[in-house]
Amino acid sequence: xxxxxxxxxxxxxxxxxxxxxxxxxxxxxxxxxxxxxxxxxxxxxxxxxxxxxxxxxxxxxxxxxxxxxxxxxxxxxxxxxxxxxxxxxxxxxxxxxxxxxxxxxxxxxxxxxxxxxxxxxxxxxxxxxxxxxxxxxxxxxxxxxxxxxxxxxxxxxxxxxxxxxxxxxxxxxxxxxxxxxxxxxxxxxxxxxxxxxxxxxxxxxxxxxxxxxxxxxxxxxxxxxxxxxxxxxxxxxxxxxxxxxxxxxxxxxxxxxxxxxxxxxxxxxxxxxxxxxxxxxxxxxxxxxxxxxxxxxxxxxxxxxxxxxxxxxxxxxxxxxxxxxxxxxxxxxxxxxxxxxxxxxxxxxxxxxxxxxxxxxxxxxxxxxxxxxxxxxxxxxxxxxxxxxxxxxxxxxxxxxxxxxxxxxxxxxxxxxx
Ligand SMILES: *Cc1c(COP(=O)(O)O)cnc(C)c1O
Numbered sequence: 108x109x110x111x112x113x114x115x116x117x118x119x120x121x122x123x124x125x126x127x128x129x130x131x132x133x134x135x136x137x138x139x140x141x142x143x144x145x146x147x148x149x150x151x152x153x154x155x156x157x158x159x160x161x162x163x164x165x166x167x168x169x170x171x172x173x174x175x176x177x178x179x180x181x182x183x184x185x186x187x188x189x190x191x192x193x194x195x196x197x198x199x200x201x202x203x204x205x206x207x208x209x210x211x212x213x214x215x216x217x218x219x220x221x222x223x224x225x226x227x228x229x230x231x232x233x234x235x236x237x238x239x240x241x242x243x244x245x246x247x248x249x250x251x252x253x254x255x256x257x258x259x260x261x262x263x264x265x266x267x268x269x270x271x272x273x274x275x276x277x278x279x280x281x282x283x284x285x286x287x288x289x290x291x292x293x294x295x296x297x298x299x300x301x302x303x304x305x306x307x308x309x310x311x312x313x314x315x316x317x318x319x320x321x322x323x324x325x326x327x328x329x330x331x332x333x334x335x336x337x338x339x340x341x342x343x344x345x346x347x348x349x350x351x352x353x354x355x356x357x358x359x360x361x362x363x364x365x366x367x368x369x370x371x372x373x374x375x376x377x378x379x380x381x382x383x384x385x386x387x388x389x390x391x392x393x394x395x396x397x398x399x400x401x402x403x404x405x406x407x408x409x410x411x412x413x414x415x416x417x418x419x420x421x422x423x424x425x426x427x428x429x430x431x432x433x434x435x436x437x438x439x440x441x442x443x444x445x446x447x448x449x450x451x452x453x454x455x456x457x458x459x460x461x462x463x464x465x466x467x468x469x470x471x472x473x474x475x476x477x478x479x480x481x482x483x484x485x486x487x488x489x490x491x492x493x494x495x496x497x498x499x500x501x502x503x504x505x506x507x508x509x510x511x512x513x514x515x516x517x518x519x520x521x522x523x524x525x
Pocket of ligand 1: 159161162180203204295298299334335336337378379380381382475
């Protein structure tokens with residue numbers, strides 16, 4: 108059972124000022140979840156969550172998370188600039204990019220971000236661009252398949268990220284020679300994991316590697332970044348991760364591997380995006396058409412340009428028809444947007460209550476990788492982003508894109524006034 112954090116009455120009030128479609132975020136949920144995350148890792152003195160900006164690149168969201176103790180994980184110029192403009196700089200910023208342009212390394216260094224090198228060849232590039240900083244991190248890729256128990260979770264051997272074991276050892280040696288003094292390691296091996304075993308399994312691999320690095324290079328890591336990948340239950344019958352338990356299990360592996368190696372002071376970092384924000388965002392949209400052909404269709408005023416995950420990954424997003432929460436799910440619909448693309452469907456063959464024109468639909472779990480993955484195909488515009496504050500008020504934290512915005516990069520094309 109998934110319950111929206113807004114009611115029909117609330118949405119009817121909100122649309123008087125901010126018409127659909129819009130993404131809305133739930134401040135109370137975001138703050139409470141961030142607190143849980145910190146509590147789960149409170150056993151680790153240096154613990155820090157670096158929120159993956161790409162998941163929800165909005166300054167208001169970054170500032171809320173910063174107040175909860177989080178930093179930012181950036182991977183592009185725009186994300187670095189946004190973080191800096193929010194007053195989040197220095198050790199509060201992780202720059203975990205790949206295929207990185209030189210000017211982005213330079214900017215990251217300028218704002219004091221911790222650069223997480225994706226490849227050994229980036230050492231020379233960084234040296235030439237802005238010099239090797241005192242604090243630096245390297246991204247690890249163990250290759251092969253990544254399995255938890257006997258289940259293959261992902262295929263690092265096929266992923267473009269990170270350095271091989273030999274390369275990463277070489278990288279730490281070189282970085283030390285070049286004057287680096289504080290070192291970290293990072294890896295991201297599986298995405299949207301809905302199992303409490305992901306971080307502990309990853310931690311074991313990284314902790315063992317950290318001990319090996321110390322033995323072979325004399326470099327003692329000061330932080331290990333478990334990165335993102337903690338998933339959420341998009342489907343109502345899925346059980347979510349228990350972050351408290353995940354924290355405890357990582358603690359056990361830490362005590363088992365790092366403490367005996369004299370590395371009990373290593374700080375644990377995370378770079379969660381989805382886990383921090385996805386459940387605390389809804390895409391709210393209105394039913395504007397019904398169509399009865401070979402299937403039953405409901406056309407809404409949002410489309411894949413506002414939420415790409417169903418079209419791109421065939422991802423499930425739960426849908427609630429507001430005001431009809433208690434009605435029987437006795438109608439089978441495809442819920443569609445207006446793109447001239449048949450994959451523009453928020454749901455296929457979904458059992459829902461009877462939908463009438465003008466009904467408001469909540470598409471759940473759009474708080475991360477939702478708005479952020481938007482695009483302008485078919486000339487569709489970006490929606491607004493709203494925030495439901497803790498006191499129940501609603502503020503707009505990004506206005507909707509206008510058609511003038513859409514044409515703004517076409518210099519002198521024409522002066523649009525609708
Ligand atoms: C995308 C990404 C994250 C966040 O991933 P989630 O699945 O949202 O937790 C963290 N770190 C890096 C380097 C990423 O690319």
